[in-house]
Amino acid sequence: MNQYVVLRVITKLMIPVILLYGLYIQFHGEYSPGGGFQAGIIFAAGFVIYSLIYGLDKAQEAISPEAAHILAALGVLLYIGIGIASFFLGGNFLEYKVLLPDDHAGETFGIIGIELGVGITVATVALTLFYSFAGRERD
Amino acid sequence: MDLLIQHLPALQVVLPMLAAPIVMLMARAPRLAWAATTLTTWLTLGVSILLVQQVLLHGSISYHMGGWVPPVGIEYFVDPANIVVLLIISLMGAISMPFALRSVEQEVDKAKHGLFYAAFLLANCGLLGITITGDAFNIFVFFEISALASYALIAMGKDRRAVMSSYQYLVMGTVGTTFLLIGIGFMYIMTGTLNLIDLAQRLPEVNDTGTIRAAFAFLVVGISLKLALFPLHLWLPNAYTYAPSMITVFLSATATKVAIYVLLRIIFSVFGYEFSFSELNLGYVLMPLAMLGILIPSIVAIFQTNIKRMLAYSSVAQVGYMILGVSFASTLGLMASVVHLFNHAVTKAALFMALACIIYRVGGVSLDRMAGIAKQMPWTMAAFVLAGLSLIGIPLTVGFVTKWHLLLAALEGGLWPVAVFLLGTSLLATIYIWKVVEAAYLKEPAEGAQPVREAPMSLLLPTWALTVACLYFGIDTSLPVDLANRAAETLMGGYL
Numbered sequence: 001m002n003q004y005v006v007l008r009v010i011t012k013l014m015i016p017v018i019l020l021y022g023l024y025i026q027f028h029g030e031y032s033p034g035g036g037f038q039a040g041i042i043f044a045a046g047f048v049i050y051s052l053i054y055g056l057d058k059a060q061e062a063i064s065p066e067a068a069h070i071l072a073a074l075g076v077l078l079y080i081g082i083g084i085a086s087f088f089l090g091g092n093f094l095e096y097k098v099l100l101p102d103d104h105a106g107e108t109f110g111i112i113g114i115e116l117g118v119g120i121t122v123a124t125v126a127l128t129l130f131y132s133f134a135g136r137e138r139d
Numbered sequence: 140m141d142l143l144i145q146h147l148p149a150l151q152v153v154l155p156m157l158a159a160p161i162v163m164l165m166a167r168a169p170r171l172a173w174a175a176t177t178l179t180t181w182l183t184l185g186v187s188i189l190l191v192q193q194v195l196l197h198g199s200i201s202y203h204m205g206g207w208v209p210p211v212g213i214e215y216f217v218d219p220a221n222i223v224v225l226l227i228i229s230l231m232g233a234i235s236m237p238f239a240l241r242s243v244e245q246e247v248d249k250a251k252h253g254l255f256y257a258a259f260l261l262a263n264c265g266l267l268g269i270t271i272t273g274d275a276f277n278i279f280v281f282f283e284i285s286a287l288a289s290y291a292l293i294a295m296g297k298d299r300r301a302v303m304s305s306y307q308y309l310v311m312g313t314v315g316t317t318f319l320l321i322g323i324g325f326m327y328i329m330t331g332t333l334n335l336i337d338l339a340q341r342l343p344e345v346n347d348t349g350t351i352r353a354a355f356a357f358l359v360v361g362i363s364l365k366l367a368l369f370p371l372h373l374w375l376p377n378a379y380t381y382a383p384s385m386i387t388v389f390l391s392a393t394a395t396k397v398a399i400y401v402l403l404r405i406i407f408s409v410f411g412y413e414f415s416f417s418e419l420n421l422g423y424v425l426m427p428l429a430m431l432g433i434l435i436p437s438i439v440a441i442f443q444t445n446i447k448r449m450l451a452y453s454s455v456a457q458v459g460y461m462i463l464g465v466s467f468a469s470t471l472g473l474m475a476s477v478v479h480l481f482n483h484a485v486t487k488a489a490l491f492m493a494l495a496c497i498i499y500r501v502g503g504v505s506l507d508r509m510a511g512i513a514k515q516m517p518w519t520m521a522a523f524v525l526a527g528l529s530l531i532g533i534p535l536t537v538g539f540v541t542k543w544h545l546l547l548a549a550l551e552g553g554l555w556p557v558a559v560f561l562l563g564t565s566l567l568a569t570i571y572i573w574k575v576v577e578a579a580y581l582k583e584p585a586e587g588a589q590p591v592r593e594a595p596m597s598l599l600l601p602t603w604a605l606t607v608a609c610l611y612f613g614i615d616t617s618l619p620v621d622l623a624n625r626a627a628e629t630l631m632g633g634y635l
Contacts, residue, residue, distance in 0.1 A: 073160035080157045083149075087142065093149035095206035 011053045018046040026119045027112065036115040040122025048130050056134050065131050068124040075121030082113045147193065148202035148215040151186045151225065151271055155179055155232075155264035159257045166253035173240050176256040180232040180263065187229040191222045191622075201273070209273070210334035216273030219625035220408070223477060224270045224400045226622075227484045231392040232263045235488070238601040239385040242495050246297050246383045255295055259389070262288035266397045275323045275333045275409075278401060279316060282365065285397075286312045289390060293382040304377030311364055311374040318361025325354035339409050339633060346414055355419065358405050366398035368462055369432030372455040379451035384495030387447065391454055391491055392484040399461050399480060403473070406465075407630040416468040425466035430560060432459030437567035441574070446504040449571055450490055453530065456564070457483045460545060463557070467548045474620075474627035475544035481619045482529070482537035485612070489526035489605035493519050496594035496602060509575065511584035515591050518599055520579050522606040527572035529609040532565050536613040540620065 022043035029035030051059030063071075083094040091098035096110020143150070158179035165172040193200060199218040203209060217225070239259075247255050265285025269278055290312070294305035327333055329350050330341040345351055360371075367375040375395075379387050406415040415421045433456045440452035461483070464476030494504050496519040501508055513520040529536035542561060549558040584590075593599070612619050 069166070070164060073163045076160040077157070080153060080160075083153065084157070087146055087149075092203055092206045093146065093153060094204060097206065 007053055011049055015046050015050055018049070019043060022046065022123075026115065029115050030108065030111045036118025037122050039115075040119040040124075041126055043119065043123040044126035044130070047127055051130070051134065056131070060131070063124075063127060065128065065135075068128045068131065072121050072124040072128065075117045075119070075124065078117030078120070079114045082110055082117070086110070144189070144193065146202075147186055147190050148200055148217055148271055149204070151183065151190065151229075152215075152264055152268045154183050154186065155260040155267065159260040159264065162260060163253050163257035166250070169244070169249055169252035170240075172253045172256045173236075173243075176239075176260060177236040179260060180229065180236045183263070183267070184229040184233040187222075187225045190217055191226055193217075194219060194222050210332050210337035213277055214273040214334055214336075215271050216336070217271060218629055219622070220404070220477075220629040221270045221400065221626075223481065223622045223626050224397060225267060227396060227481055228263065228266045228270065228393045231389055231484055231488055234601050234604060235385055235389045235392075235492075238388070238492060238495070238598055241595055241597050242385045242499055243383060245499060246385075247295050251295060255292065255383075258288045258291045259386070261285070262292060262389070266393050269397050270400055273335050275326065275335060275338065277333075279320050279323060282316050282319065282401075285394070286316065286365075289378075289386075289394065292386045292390075293378050296381045296383050296386075298381045300377070301381035304374075304381045308374040308378045311371075315361045315364030315371075318357045318364065320361075322354045322356075322358035322361060325350050325357065329354075335404065335409055339411065342410060342414075346418070352419070355410060355415075359402070359421070359424075362398055362402045362405065366395045366402060366462075367455055367458055369428055369436060369455060369459060372432070372436065372458070375455055376448055376451040379454065380445060380448040384491065384498050387451075388488050388491040388495060391451075392488040395454065395458055396480045396484055399458070399465075399476070403465065403476070403630055407473070408633055411633050412468065412631060422466045422468045425462050426557075429459045429463035429466055430557070432456065432462065433560075433564050434567075437564055437571070440571045441567065443571075444506045446506065446509065446575055447491070447494055447498075449575075450487065450494070453568065453571065454483075454487060456568075457487065457530075460541065463561075464545055464548060467552050467554070469548055469552060470627050470631050471544065471551055472548035473630060474623050475541055475548050477626045477630075478544060478619050478623035479541040481623070482541045482612070485605055485608045486526050486529040486536075486538055489522060489602060489609055490530065492598070492602040492605060493523035493526065496598045499594055499598060500591040506574065506578050507585060508588070509578050510582040510588075511579070512591075513579040515584075516593050519594050519602065522599075522602045523579075524572075524576060525606050526609050527575070529613065531568045531572060534613075535610065537609050537616075537619070539613055540616050544620075 022039045025034035025042060026036060026039035029039065047059055047063065086093065086095045086098050089098040097103040097106040099110050100106035158175060162172045162175050165175065194217055199216065201209070202215040204213040204215065243252065243255060262285045265281045265288060268281030269285065272278055272281060290305045290309045293308060294302050323333070326338060329345045329348065330338055332338055332341060342351065364371045379391060382390065406421060436452040436455035440449045440456065443449035443452060461476045461479050464472040464479065497504050497509065497512060497516065500516065501512065529538035532538040532542035542565065546558050546561055549561060
């Protein structure tokens, strides 16, 4: 669809807004509706619309399927890493308040951290799903 | 060490969950991925053994996730009822991994090994999570984790039909977990809590409402789908037949067992014996279904020519035995069911491993391809026969321990027709196992069939480890029977 100027221009204008909105949902997750899952999907939607208009190859230049794989694993590791870190600081699994000296700061830090992990994994898994459907050759 | 002991319940689930993404990153080094997975399963087994020890020494353990006190927070609750199941899952994971190396290398595309083992760890983590958690919604989440991982694992089978059977399982499994979720939702509406212990305390006040009865029905039907209770078993034969051999071994030994455990938890611990069996007469529903579930799949098994499929049908029949024990609604019957969880896991895993050895050498396990195989693979077939005897329930095998206790429970309840039925159906198992023995020992190999060698050591050793376990625990029954007794008493006592 590279030849449609209107689509190309509008998409280019919209993508930064979509990504920014995704980040907003991500970092406001702990005190307003939203969080890592929704943010990840919105973030991935930005890449999906880009590849619909500019082609799969261009989108995969930005985030290659391998990179998406690795990021998906790293997101989960971030989540579990924070959980395990609280073992060693004297709390139970995922007990955020021990992460920082101040209880309240620790909880905020912990929840933002794990939501970030969720966001990264959801975005890259959604992207991987899109890649594997879009990349299928016709039989 | 104190730190370790204190966090054992969390580690039980977190270890495989932590290892899964790491293994996924090892896509370029299949052997490394295998080694990391094996290490994880053995560490998980270690955690299970320590948990058993802790529970037997100090009683039940409650672990508060994130430091939130239950019933608000999620609680991991380990008591004599679920340590048995935890032990079965992690033991089967640990034994099937050494076996996996050669078997998976042959059956699964090399580029997918990292993902395969990651999915295996997630399935493991999900099953352990279902068992250990004390939170109803958490049960649903872990059911989905283990189920989604199993769908992916089954679809990785060599046969093209693997994808179809995985899809079939996906549809049925999703219906099952949706029913489970509806049931949990209804309980939450009526009580405002998701913690199992808290539910057990609050449900009696609202027991007499249609909502709770509907919740109970949804839960029982949903879980019955997952545990493949006849006639809700249709996903199972295909899934077991076309999955990679190692996955058949693992799932047959664990997945349905965990669902049975959840059923026991719900009907005995949460709703309580009184409500389930006196008010709603669950026994009258479960007993006929269990008996039909033993009879019909056993007969269907006799007519199968693919041995993997035959054993899959036999698994449905064995689920029938477990549910039959539950339907007696007595401590003895319950104990027979719980001990059969362990016995069937060991027996069926040994049988499927022996088949996997044959698949490794021959490429398939149809009856005609197995003709005369016993001369070429004597050790494998010997293991198959011994485990087969255990499946039938010959004395001095674990299968007999179950049959004996089921028989005692049936007689204790005055149900002598059921006792006769139990003895009769053992004959059906004899017929289908004999068909394999006849083909392997008495028939001559087909003309032009390639002679094969005995399976490699890495496949034979785990197979024989399980076969020896079938015999050992059939003679020295103290460990499984003791654990099952404690589990049955805990379940009968409810949470209160």
